[in-house]
Amino acid sequence: MAKMNGVSNLGKYAVGFLLGSVGLSALKSGIAQKAYRYLFAGAFIAKDSVMETVEKVQATTLNIAEDAKVLTEKYYESKDKQYEADLAQAEEE
Amino acid sequence: MKYRIIHHCRNRIHLDIPRRRLTEEEADVLYYCLLEREDTEQVQVFARTAQVAVRYRGNPEALLSFIDTMDLQDPALKEKVPEISARATNDSFKEEIVTMCLKRFCKRFFLPAPLRIAFTIYDGAPFIWHGLKDILHRNFSAEIVHASAIAASLLTRDFSTAGSIIFLTEVGEVLEEWTYKKSLGDLAASLALNVSKVWKVEEDGSTHQVGISQIQEGDLLHVSLGSMIPLDGTVVRGEAMVNQAAMTGESIPVRKYVDTTVFAGTVIEEGELFIEVRNTSGQTRYDKIVHMIEESESLKSVVQSRAEQTVSKLIPYTFGTAVLTFLLTRNVSKAASVLMVDFSCAIEVAMPIATLSAMREAGKHRITVKGGKFLEEIAAADTVVFDKTGTLTNATPVVVDVTAMNGCDATEMLTLAACLEEHFPHSLANAVVRCAKERGLDHEQLHSRAEYIVAHGISSTVKGEKCIIGSRHFVFEDEACVIRPEDQEAFDNLASEYSHLYLAISGVLCAVVSIADPIKEGTAEVIARLKAAGIEHVVMVTGDGEKTARSIAARAGITEVYAEVLPEDKARYVEEQKAAGRKVIMIGDGINDSPALSAADVGIAMKEGAEIAREIADITLSGSDLDQLVDLKNMSTSLMKRMRSTEVMGIGLNAAVLFGGILGLVMPGTAALLHNASTILLCLRNMNDLLPGESHPELVTVND
Numbered sequence: 060m061a062k063m064n065g066v067s068n069l070g071k072y073a074v075g076f077l078l079g080s081v082g083l084s085a086l087k088s089g090i091a092q093k094a095y096r097y098l099f100a101g102a103f104i105a106k107d108s109v110m111e112t113v114e115k116v117q118a119t120t121l122n123i124a125e126d127a128k129v130l131t132e133k134y135y136e137s138k139d140k141q142y143e144a145d146l147a148q149a150e151e152e
Numbered sequence: 153m154k155y156r157i158i159h160h161c162r163n164r165i166h167l168d169i170p171r172r173r174l175t176e177e178e179a180d181v182l183y184y185c186l187l188e189r190e191d192t193e194q195v196q197v198f199a200r201t202a203q204v205a206v207r208y209r210g211n212p213e214a215l216l217s218f219i220d221t222m223d224l225q226d227p228a229l230k231e232k233v234p235e236i237s238a239r240a241t242n243d244s245f246k247e248e249i250v251t252m253c254l255k256r257f258c259k260r261f262f263l264p265a266p267l268r269i270a271f272t273i274y275d276g277a278p279f280i281w282h283g284l285k286d287i288l289h290r291n292f293s294a295e296i297v298h299a300s301a302i303a304a305s306l307l308t309r310d311f312s313t314a315g316s317i318i319f320l321t322e323v324g325e326v327l328e329e330w331t332y333k334k335s336l337g338d339l340a341a342s343l344a345l346n347v348s349k350v351w352k353v354e355e356d357g358s359t360h361q362v363g364i365s366q367i368q369e370g371d372l373l374h375v376s377l378g379s380m381i382p383l384d385g386t387v388v389r390g391e392a393m394v395n396q397a398a399m400t401g402e403s404i405p406v407r408k409y410v411d412t413t414v415f416a417g418t419v420i421e422e423g424e425l426f427i428e429v430r431n432t433s434g435q436t437r438y439d440k441i442v443h444m445i446e447e448s449e450s451l452k453s454v455v456q457s458r459a460e461q462t463v464s465k466l467i468p469y470t471f472g473t474a475v476l477t478f479l480l481t482r483n484v485s486k487a488a489s490v491l492m493v494d495f496s497c498a499i500e501v502a503m504p505i506a507t508l509s510a511m512r513e514a515g516k517h518r519i520t521v522k523g524g525k526f527l528e529e530i531a532a533a534d535t536v537v538f539d540k541t542g543t544l545t546n547a548t549p550v551v552v553d554v555t556a557m558n559g560c561d562a563t564e565m566l567t568l569a570a571c572l573e574e575h576f577p578h579s580l581a582n583a584v585v586r587c588a589k590e591r592g593l594d595h596e597q598l599h600s601r602a603e604y605i606v607a608h609g610i611s612s613t614v615k616g617e618k619c620i621i622g623s624r625h626f627v628f629e630d631e632a633c634v635i636r637p638e639d640q641e642a643f644d645n646l647a648s649e650y651s652h653l654y655l656a657i658s659g660v661l662c663a664v665v666s667i668a669d670p671i672k673e674g675t676a677e678v679i680a681r682l683k684a685a686g687i688e689h690v691v692m693v694t695g696d697g698e699k700t701a702r703s704i705a706a707r708a709g710i711t712e713v714y715a716e717v718l719p720e721d722k723a724r725y726v727e728e729q730k731a732a733g734r735k736v737i738m739i740g741d742g743i744n745d746s747p748a749l750s751a752a753d754v755g756i757a758m759k760e761g762a763e764i765a766r767e768i769a770d771i772t773l774s775g776s777d778l779d780q781l782v783d784l785k786n787m788s789t790s791l792m793k794r795m796r797s798t799e800v801m802g803i804g805l806n807a808a809v810l811f812g813g814i815l816g817l818v819m820p821g822t823a824a825l826l827h828n829a830s831t832i833l834l835c836l837r838n839m840n841d842l843l844p845g846e847s848h849p850e851l852v853t854v855n856d
Contacts (some may be wrong), residue, residue: 106254109202113250118198121205122159122166129162 153222159243163193164207167219171202176240176673178224180233185222188232191215197239200419209605210320238337245330249323260312272315276302279318292467294494300474301491301820306486317492324828328501335508339515349376353426367429380767383416385427389579392423395767398594419767455528455792456503459799463495466803470495470810477814479667479829485820489813491821497831498802503795506838510791513841517783518759518774526770527533529754531788532735536781537726537748539740540694543758544708545669549580551587552650553666557639558657565663569591569655572602572610580653583667608730618659627654627661635661649703660806676709678778685785693717693725723747734753739773739781741765753754756781783843790842805830 085091159166174182178828179199186195186206192712194207208215222229259271274733282298286292298321305314352362353372364382367373372388375381381394393405396418405421408414414427470493478487507524514521517732521527538544554569556562570588573581601610608630609622620631627633633656635643644663646652650666679690691712692705701715714725726748729736738745738752742765749768757769766772773780812818818826 066337106251107200109254110247110250114200114203115200118166118201118203121196125159125161125164132477 153219153224155216155219157599158203158578160212163209163212164205165212165216166205167203169202169204174199174202174224176243177230177233179243180237180239181224181226181229182222183239184237185229186215186236186722189215189218199243229539233781234341236337236340238334238341239298241333241337242330244591245326245333248326252319252323252326252589256315260315261390268315269311271631272311272318273306275318276314277319292464292494294467297467297470297491297494300471301488301824304491305820306489310485310488313485313488313820317488317824320824320828321742321822324497324824324831327828328497328835329837331505331832332508335505335512335839338514339508350805369429369431371429373427373429374424375420375427377420377422377856380419381414381416381425381427383427383429384431385414385429387412387414387425388428389426390424392420392425395419395426395840408489417767427604432799455795456499456507456524459499459503459795460496462799463499463803466495473810473814476486477482481816483816484817486813488820489818489823490810492820492827493806493810493813494827495803495806497827498806498834499583499799501831502798502834502838505835506791506794506798509839510787510842513843514771514784514787516841517780517843520772520774522770525781526754527784527788527791528786529735530737530771531751531792533785534687535689535691535729535734536682536692537691537722537729537736537738537752538710539738539742539745539748540692540696540704541669541724542741543739544675544692544704545671547649549669551583551665553647555646555664555666556662557664558641558660558662559634560657560662562663563591563593565589565655566665568614568619569621569653569663569665570654572612572619575840580651580667584665614657617789619655619657621653621655624652624654627656631656631659633659633661648699651700667753669700671707672777674777674779676707678782679709681782682785685789687737689729691729693720693722693748719744723751726751756784787793787842798838802830802834 153167155167155169157165158168164724169552174197180198182204183195183197186192186204191209191211192206194208198204199559201376206215259268263271279295279302280299283296286295286299298317302314302317303315305311307766327664335826350362351359351366351374352367353359353374354394359374367383373385374380387410391407391409394408394413394414404521408425411432414425416431470490470682474487474490478484478489481487491626492576504524507527511521514527551566554562554566556565566584566588570585570593573584602610608626609619609620611618611622611631613619620627621631633654639661643661646664647666650668652663653667654661655663655665682690688815689712690710691714692701692708692710693714694701695717696715698715703774705711705713717725722738722745726738728737730751730753736752737754738748739756739758740746740749741758746765747759747770749757749765754771755769756771757773757775759766759772771784806827809818809823809830811821812826813820
């Protein structure tokens with residue numbers, strides 16, 4: 060158990076040393092910067108595509124809502140007609 | 153521009169433009185060009201997907217062929233886009249909200265826990281920093297409350313709650329900013345619609361009227377007596393006394409001569425000027441309006457300030473309640489819920505929105521209100537003082553009757569009078585000339601040179617006989633004309649409520665022209681409705697004669713009349729009324745009404761009236777009928793009700809959340825959500841119109 064701890068502590072030191080010396084300069088290197096550029100561009104593109112989807116959904120929803128309104132109106136119109144027809148019939152009787 | 157119809161239903165058509173996307177500029181051009189058309193009701197441009205949805209009136213064919221021929225790069229179309237596009241602003245806010253939600257989603261579900269905590273602390277730090285700053289400045293603000301809620305959550309290692317609170321508070325702030333900007337933008341756009349015309353001097357010396365937006369730097373303008381200088385510039389010719397009160401607050405006019413600088417918004421009281429324009433309004437006008445609205449101290453009404461004071465007094469109590477809750481329950485989450493409740497938000501955001509929206513609505517009714525304060529004053533007003541000429545009447549006198557004497561013919565006498573008067577620009581003279589024209593009387597140049605005696609009348613010679621026309625004093629005293637004894641009875645029977653012009657030939661009175669300034673239609677009804685709306689005293693104050701004043705007042709249903717009043721006495725009367733504890737609205741249109749307009753609690757000018765009166769007035773009415781006054785009064789009353797209910801609802805809703813927090817029913821994150829949702833709801837409610845019904849056509853929010 061004690062030995063294990065020793066190894067893991069040694070590992071931690073090693074990682075710390077690497078991060079401190081090589082790591083930071085690696086993070087600042089030209090290749091890394093290029094990678095960041097692509098990463099960010101990717102993020103922006105992803106965001107734009109989400110925004111596009113939001114717009115598409117919005118446009119489609121509005122169309123559906125419009126169709127629904129027409130349907131609703133038709134329904135009530137047919138109801139009105141039915142009511143009037145019933146009324147006329149009742150009067151006849 | 154080609155298009156494809158995606159969806160067509162009833163009066164709404166959804167088009168796809170065969171492009172991958174539209175640029176912001178193209179979207180603006182498309183939006184404003186379509187919105188401007190008579191046959192469109194609503195336009196939605198989806199820039200990212202290059203689609204547009206239009207709700208139209210009538211037949212879509214004209215609209216579709218317009219879109220077909222449209223070129224989004226056309227500079228003529230580009231001019232229709234206002235300087236600040238409301239469409240683009242809305243879009244950018246929408247994007248901001250979606251981005252915030254996306255970020256929140258990614259942080260919540262994709263970031264590893266340690267990074268997420270780091271981000272939460274990073275996001276929360278500014279809030280805590282603002283809170284600390286306010287504590288240091290001993291300024292008990294809502295920021296402290298927010299900061300402590302976030303700090304409490306962070307310290308108890310409840311990072312997800314802290315994250316929720318930060319996110320909701322940020323989204324709430326953006327939404328509030330959006331609604332505020334939208335109200336402000338709508339108002340500015342409606343004000344920008346009232347573009348004034350200016351007199352431009354061409355290089356060949358001719359002058360003609362053009363819209364102010366067409367003026368460029370270096371153009372020469374002519375500004376005459378009583379008009380407002382429309383743009384900053386340098387005097388090239390002329391000399392004038394300029395009232396710069398609108399700029400400097402100094403009411404004594406300043407002398408302006410060649411090479412001096414004049415400022416936009418100042419008014420010429422005497423003389424005239426030719427000005428070379430230095431700053432065109434084009435780029436800055438909209439900004440200026442927005443600036444004016446924001447800066448204007450008067451924007452904040454007393455009701456609002458009082459409400460703000462009330463809620464800022466509540467902050468220490470909120471804090472105390474949180475501490476107490478913690479001490480009693482030992483539950484940080486409950487205490488944090490209490491801290492999420494912020495009473496000030498609803499009042500600080502929703503109230504200005506109510507005011508801005510009321511000012512915009514007033515603009516829709518063609519009323520320009522210069523500050524929210526005045527709407528409050530109108531709501532409280534119990535006295536209205538009317539000027540007569542131009543306010544209750546149209547200020548365009550008409551000939552009522554021509555009484556011929558000395559055996560003359562009335563028509564002939566009218567012809568002669570018109571002939572003499574036509575060269576002199578006086579309102580009574582205009583009435584005579586207009587009447588002759590209406591009756592189809594042609595008059596040739598009968599007389600020799602006409603001599604104009606200021607404020608008295610005209611003297612000339614026709615066929616060797618001396619003809620004079622003018623006031624009683626001029627005709628009978630200065631010129632010693634006589635009335636034939638057989639005409640004395642007719643002369644005595646002249647209706648005394650009219651103004652009279654006396655025409656005499658060779659020293660004998662030959663005709664009397666009776667002239668009246670008729671009252672505006674529906675005035676009596678307006679006065680009755682004003683009384684019903686809570687105005688107790690309706691007063692008429694005029695410089696005109698007693699009898700004329702009484703006759704007009706009787707027809708308007710006004711019982712309190714003061715006639716033959718001098719301008720400074722009008723102001724003194726208003727002051728007296730104020731001293732008697734009344735809230736006074738003064739309505740007038742002339743230069744002579746200006747002192748009274750500035751003395752009153754609210755000065756209202758008619759848009760057709762003198763520029764200086766409009767400058768001084770707090771509100772301008774642009775309709776020729778007085779109906780707007782009733783609208784204004786009702787609108788103000790509803791606004792006050794809305795302000796009060798905003799206060800009550802803001803405090804009530806938040807108190808409910810607070811108790812929910814204490815009882816443990818509401819978690820801090822939910823509390824933040826409920827709090828922000830209640831604020832946004834109040835804001836949205838306050839953006840609605842105050843007056844029911846659509847009696848006036850909706851103005852589209854486009855620039856000239």
